[in-house]
Amino acid sequence: MLIKVEQGLPALNSLRGAWLTLQKETKASPFISYDWCAYQASLNSQPPVMVSAWMADKCVGILPLVVKPLSKRFSLPVLSHLCQRFTDYQMLLCDSAYPVADILGAMHGYIQRSQYQAYPLLLQYPDMALRDALLNLSGSAACQSWQQTFFRLQGAPVKAKVAREARRRKRKLEQTGSIEIHTQYGFDEALINWVLDQSAARHGANSLTDAQHREATLSLLAGFKDQLHLACIKKDGAFLAAHLGFVHDDYLYYYVPVTSDDERNLSPGIILLHEIISDMPNLALEAIDFLRGEESYKADWGNVFKDTSGVFIHGQYGMNIKKRLLSKMWLSRNS
Template sequence: MIHEAELSPTPSPARWLEVDTVWGLAKLAGLRGAWSDLLEESNAGPFNAWEWLYPWCRRIGADRKPFVMQAKDRTGALVGLMPLGFEYQWVLGRPIRRLAFLGETHVGSDYLDIVARRGREEEVARLFAEALWELRDEWDVLDLSDLREDSVTVRVLRETFGKYRADLRMSTRYVCPYESLPKGESFDGFLKRTSRRDNFLRRKKWLEKQEGYRIEKTEAPGALAGPLTDFFRLHSMRWESDGGSQGIRGSGVESFHRDATQLLAEKGRLRMYTMKVGGQAVASVYGILHRDSFIYFQSGYDPAWRNRSVGLVLVGETFKDAIESGLSEYDFLRGTESYKSDWTTQQRRTVSMRVLAPGGGGEWLVRREEAMKQVREVAKRVLPQDMVERVRRLRRRLSAVRG
């Protein structure tokens, strides 16, 4: 069992940083102001925001005990934090203590990382890495998922745990397509660089002739109820024939998004786009603003309008709005779906790091996961492809029912 006093404040002589920890949801709630200020002064990604991770803890990670490591300077100012949480997984009747990033499951949080003041990323990462090693008797598995491949944290943790000859395992996660939006380039100029220009213009022209066609952009916290309801309905309709969405499934995840979008909107970081024809919503995009980037998070559309390419047109309009807003990047996050490559020419990758504590029970968790993976692989080889797909759809539906 881990006790709050286990990690004593640890000074960093080079720059006089001190590390301590914040435990529990109530104390996490009190960090909002300092956390948000630090995020603005950092290069950390959008899903490291308090406005994302706090509702995740409330709605999805209720079984996790928040364990947020903080680095402070000699004045007490927050210089860095590492948002972690403890959970217990039972393997053969034995509790395995797993320490992982908050926000790691159910909601597609790419680019999880340490949040550190610009210019001090390496110093903060080394301080946290040493503190985690100091705590190695208190966890069995340290899982850090969906870090950017080029993150300073990845390099520092590899060096630190390598120095102690720890059992560290790296794995690739996702490819994230994105596109740079050069300053001064017009939307027409951008379109000429894509493979979708002609189809986009043709489909948009047809839609503009339809009665009641319009695109609504919602950013205000008090105006989200309708657009979110439309989004959930359209997202569900889009994935219904495939057994349900893997990205948004269950009432708990919907509750999380209602909380998170409200909090993000209060910070001016949310953009919901809804395409309507004849007063009916037919397509929706859920976007997040992060510094000078537009983050395409999720979308949905009415399958009855598939042949009219409403999804294509709405994505094009979000690019147009991003360019006209002066943003410099459009990020599709994880996934190599063809519609993303139609709009982008660049990619970045994410990785995960797993560390097994010496003498702990982490190896049992690894063995169980490997055994389950082998069972799935055998099933794929033995069962007909249509049966495999039916099993996948059934699992999605059962997961959605369980919420």
């Protein structure tokens, strides 16, 4: 297996053809698609570090990385995943014919002999397959734990009290005006703009939701029309609540749910979530993945809970005692 480590936007762009082929063959998540990663690279001040694996002339793995400080307090440079912004899972794009652990092991072995050998590797939000492979590598340690929450159609039903309350609120809402509920709305720029504006107003603008990047964001999302999920509630023709997410492998990534201030006391976002869950068979969904975040509603609506974490892998520090000490200090505070 041949491993290549190349730096800069030209290196990322040169992989485009192989990347598109591999993501199509593997039905990859949007979070590791070429367009998603290229957009992330355009937002970063540091150049991407592209690690790729090849068998003969075929690309069988791509891991996009970037050099960044370990944290605001610890300036130690580390290799981290290229996708830092508005990306809930950091992934390795891998040919399904090869185990993730084999591809990652070969990549890491090469990095340890490259110009980046002294850099620790930190992936804060790896998906489960990548996390398991990372923890198999020498010098790895779990860090910054968090909980994944899912609702699986084949699992326990929504708690009776929670579902009953959602139905009650729906009846109350229907008394306030003409209500439309769409669990699958189709691609609509007006709705996407409304979702992004509501998210920016409530949580603060970022590079996904701010006006400065809006044209680029709309272009990015338009490229995922086949995987994009939009749902909404309208009152008297105006949007009241909505969800923007992605469908991948029969899972709905519950990505950006928003509500307006109108009728907030009736929790229209919760009503919409209940309607989506009720319509999962018609939407051909097996599960909803609530992604990262500790929002309280997830405890009510999830029926599967998994503890997971980021992974830190020590670099080849040699005689550099400072780097070794900084790494240990950071791990002691984040384990």
